[in-house]
Structures are given as C-alpha cells and as structure tokens.
Amino acid sequence: MNFEYSDKVKKLQEKLIAFMEEVVYPNEKVYYQQVNEAESRWTVPPVMEEMKARAKEAGLWNLFLPESQFGAGLTNLEYAPLCEIMGRSSIAPEVFNCSAPDTGNMEALVRYGTKEQQEQWLTPLLNGEIRSCFSMTEPDVASSDATNIQASIVRDGDEYVINGRKWWSSGAGDPRCKIAIVMGKTDPTAPKHEQQSMILVPLDTPGVKIERMLPVFGYDHAPHGHAEITYDNVRVPASNILWGEGKGFAIAQGRLGPGRIHHCMRLIGVAERALQLMAERVKNRVAFGKPLADQGVVQEWIADSRIEIEQARLLTLKAAYMMDTVGNKTAKKEISMIKVVAPNVALKVLDRAIQAHGAAGVSGDFPLAAMWANSRTLRLADGPDEVHRRAIAKLELLGE
Template sequence: MNFSYSEKVVTLQKKVINFMEEYVYPNEKVYQEQLKQQKTRWSDIPPIMDELKEKAKENGLWNLFLPESEYGAGLTNLEYAPLCEIMGRSVIGPEVFNCNAPDTGNMEVLVRYGTEIQKKQWLEPLLAGEIRSCFSMTEPDVASSDATNINTSIRRDGDEFVINGRKWWSSGAGDPRCKIAIVMGKNDPTAPSYEQQSMILVPLDTPGVKIERLLPVFGYDDAPHGHAEIVYENVRVPAENILWEEGKGFAIAQGRLGPGRIHHCMRLIGLAERALEDLSKRVLSRTAFGKKIAEQGVVQEWIADSRIEIEQARLLTLKAAYKMDTVGNKEAKTEIAMIKVVAPNMALRVLDRAIQAFGAAGVSDDFNLAYHWANARTLRLADGPDEVHRRQIAKLELRKYQSADLAAIH
C-alpha cells in the first residue's frame, strides 16, 4: 500500500486548507449568529452558507466525494480521505463543499441505482446544491441496528406503492430545502430475510407525509438540518419511484453505508486534529500553580496519547479506503467495520481531553468542543452501533478458523 498523495490530491489539499482558513473558520460564528436571527431556526438558511457554497463552486471544490468523474471530481476513496478530513474540522465545512451527510450517501445511491428519470429529477438538483434530502430508515418501535426488523410497509397497488410506517432520526428533514426522502421498508415479509426490504423515493410534500417532531441530540437541535420523526400514512407514490427493484433495499443499504461510514471517520479525524490543536494552544497560554499547564506531566500524556491515537485511526482509515478502491466495499467490510468503531471512540477521547484542558469553558457554547463532542458521540450509533460492527468483525475473524483442524492448534 502506498499512502503518498498524488500531485492532484496535494494541490486540492492546499486549496481546501486555504479555503477553510480564508472563508470557513472565520464564518463559523457568523453562521450561528445568522441562524439566531431567523424568524424560526427552521424557516430560512443563514445567508452566509449560500455565499460560501458559491465560492466553493468558483474554486472548483464541489462534489469532491463522488468518484464518478461524470458527476464529481473523479477521486478514489483514498484520494478523497485527506480532503474530507480537512472539511470535517468544521461543523459547517462539509455542507460548504456539498460533501455532507446524508446527501452524499443519497447521491451515491442515485448514481448507482437510480433510473435516468430519477437522476434528472433528484440527483441533478442535489449535485447542484439546490435541494437537500434525508434518509428514512431507523424506526422507534424496533431495534433498527438489525435492518431486517424494519416494519414500515411498502405495498404495491397497481401503478403505485403505498407506504405506511413511522421513522425517526431522519437527519436533514427539518431543512426547508429538504425535498426528497429515501425510505426503506418491507415489501414482502414472506421473502428470505435480506430480500424483504425495498427503498423508494418519497417527495416530502406527498400527501400523508407528516413531520411530527425534530429530535434534539444532547440538547442541540442541529437547526436548520434537524433529525426528524416522520409518519408515513397511506402515502402513495408512482411505482417508478422504487430504487433498483423490489427486494433490493438491504443490498442498497449495504452499498450506501460503506462509503458513508468511512466518510464519517475521515471527518472525525479532522475534528480530532482541530481539538488537539485547541488543546495544545490552550495549555501553552494558561498558567496554574506557578507554571504553564503544558508543563504538567499528565497534560503532556494527554497530548502524546491524542497524537498516537489520531495517527492510528488515520492509518486504519486509509487502509480501509485503499481496500474499497482495490477490492470493493464488500471485501473491505472488515476494515470499514473496524474504523467505524475506532474513529468515533478516538475522537471522543481527544475531545474529552480538550474539554478538560479548557475547564468550564470547554463545556460552554463559547467554544465548539461540547457541540463537537455531542456530534462525535452520535457516531457511535449512526450507521450501526459499535456492538454490531464488533460482532461482524468477530464473526469474520472466527470464519478464518472454522474449517481448521482444531486438534492441530497448540
């Protein structure tokens, strides 16, 4: 494996770093202030976001996540990793470049499985940043970490499908620009376990779609993005809204979640890097008990452990990206599962040390550490909880030895 970056990637790295320093970091507080000035936190988008998006487009830093050169920058997962990491240093960063979840995963689904009509109607506006989308999979009444539990029904009725069910944590549905949901449900409960589910495109203005509430995360509402609980009651959409074909929902989910998981990990590494920078600057600038806080042995251990853990997580992320590029997402599932466990836990540890170094200021809204911690903590659940990934890793590890002559082991 060669993890050195090509000239193309190094050039893009410099451009993204410069863009972040010139435009994104200075406008993080502007974004929050404008959000507070809206009539409601869900009615309008802070104007600075559209300004930043236009600048990103002008600088050729748009849709970098898509490997298909027809739609994106034509970068591999390994090439995209260092760029995604830089964007992840800011909460608003990914959206500025149109590289934010859940739109990235939804666009990838439409690229891979959408019809030409579906691409024209939904993919193109998403690529242009004109609309937003949500992914409606998790349900409140079942353990959704096992996707075969999903109860929402997608029933064929002539030239239409009828959808009934309740979803929650449909991230992005609070955004006034969110126009389309990808909904996962069961179309045939009698089929084999992994062929019962389908995915279908549901415009949010379809009769019967009701956003009941927007769920806070550790007290943060994530406006105007939001995480919605949505009821689908006798929702009718044309049969051509099905993605791929009936019974392929689980297969689509596996294809969608691989890149989504690793993108989260890339962003978390950037987040941890920024937290370590903040920690280091803070302890160098403060004095306690007659010496710089940075001179305390325990603080130096925090810094050393953080650097070690970030580097370990980055290398595992790059290995996973390399395998996805060379042998495909299915063959890379062990590495994807491992990094999905490692990266959020690493980021939480680094953020916790930074919060400790900042003292009471670390848990306030004056700095972003508490909000970053809340975001990182959700990623031990999103796209599959740690326990499910560990279970898969263990099963794949044990499979290597199931046919071995156990008597020969010594």
C-alpha cells in the same frame, strides 16, 4: 500500500486548507448567529449559500463522488485527506456539497437510480439546489438490525402505498429538503434479506408529516435537524422504487460502506481540531505557577492524542485503499474496524481538550462540546459499535 498523496490531491489539500482558513472558520460564528437570530431556526443562513457559491467557483465541489461524470473523480484514498479537512468544522461539509445524508443519497442514485430519477433528484442535489434525508430507523424496533424494519411499501396498480413511522431522518428539518429515501418492507414473506425495498418519497406528498425534531444532547442541529416522520397512506408512482423490489437491504449495505468511512474521515478532522485547540489552550493558561503545557499529565494527553489520531488515520487509509482495490464487500472488516475506532478516538481527544479548557470546554464559546455531542452519535449511526465488533469477530473466527 502506498499512502503518498498524488500531486492532484496535494493541490486540492492546499486549496481546501486555504478556503477553510479564509472562508469557513471566520464564518462559523456568523452562521450560528444567523441561525439564532432568524425568525425561525429552520431557515437557511444566507452565509451558507454565499460560501457554497464561493466553493463552486474555487472548484471545491462534489469531491466525494469517485465517478468523474458527476464528481471530482477521486478514489476513496484520494478523498480521505480532503474529507478530514472538511471534518474540522461542523459547517464545512455542506459548504462543499459533501455532507451526509446527501452524499449517501447521491451515491445511491448514481448506482441504483434510473435516468429519470437521476434527472429529477440527483441533478439538483449535485448542484446543491435541494437537500435530502434518509428514512430508515424506526422508534418501535431495534433498527441496528435493518431486517427489523416494519414500515410497509405496498404495490397498488401504478403506485406504491407507504405506511410507517420513522425517526432520526437527519436533514428533514431543512426547508431545502425535498426528497426522502424511505426503507420499508414490500414482501414480508420473502427471504430475510429480500423483504426490504427503498423508494423515493417527495416530502410534500400528501400523508407525509414531520412530527417533531429530535435534539441531540440538547442540540437541535437547526436548520438540518433530525426528524420523526409519519407516512400515512402515502402514494407515490411505482417508478419511484429504487433498483427494484427486495433490493433495499442490498442498497443499504452499498450506501453505508462509503457513508461509514466518510464519517470516519471527518472524525479524524474533528480529533485534529480538538488537539489543536488543546495545544493552544495549555500554552496560554497558567496554573500553580507554570503553563498547563508544562504539567506532565497534560503532556501525556497531547502525546496520547497524537498517537491515537495517527493510528486511526492509518486504519482509515487502509480501509479506503481496500475499498478502491478489492471492493467494499472484501473491505467490510476494515470498514467495521475503523467505524469502531474513529468515533472512540475522537471522543477521547475531545474529552481531554474539554478538560484542558476547564469550564470553557463545556460552554458554547468553543466548539468542543458540540463536537463531542455530534461525535458521540457516531458510535450509533450507521451501525453501533457492538454490531461492528460482532461482524469483526465473526470474520476472525471464520479465518477471513
């Protein structure tokens, strides 16, 4: 395995770092100020659209898609260091049109969508004109086992009728969110992994109702948000089905592979920024007669953080390399391993950084508390730690 970055990637890294320093970091406070001062928090801050336009002009757009027809033509391994840089700011992925759940939804449309579906939904998503959400998780079942999903998708002539209640449909609060990919059961009598299907549901379809936005440790993540949605006799054309009936579980697995590793790449960036903030803080604060940086325990925090970040990055790169060379299915153990490792490493580094900042670390004056809240969700999203550990153990016991 050769993890040396190509000249193409190095140039993109340089451009991306410069853009982050010149455009994104200086506008973080502007973004949240505009969100808080708007008549409704569920409106798009003007500065976001300004930054997106500049990112397009700079050629830093849709970097996540390996297909050169739609994206930058980067492999997973090439994208990893770029995604990491974006992960250092919570607003950065959207600036470059590389944010979840749009990335996963675009990948699903690229792989499984018809030409008509791609023209109607993929093109505006690629252009950053609209946003989307992914409606899988349900409040009434343990959704870490996707076969538990109970929402129904029933064929009725030239239409499908959708009924069910979903939650944690991230992004549905955004006024630009126009389309949901909904997972439900088309045939409860089929084999276990062929009962589910996915279907495209425009959010303005009669019967779609956003019940509420769900906070995360008190953060509403406006204007993105995480919605609880009811689908009450929602009718859409039969042509809205993705790939075909019974393919929902297969699509979920194909969609979540890249999605999981993208989260991990961004989490490495989160940990890097936390370490940077911690180092700056301890060099400039004095306690008990000397800088915090001279305290032995603080030096251990910094050393342990660097060690853990490097380990997590190497495992991320290995998983990305395997996805590129042997495919997502063969790389499933590595994907599960990094999905466990990356959030936990980020949380450890963030916790130390918060401790080093004292009371300021839990305030809104620094990004650490919000980063911790978001990172903690990723021990659950796209499969909880326990499910991934179970998968790793089963593969080990089989000698794979």
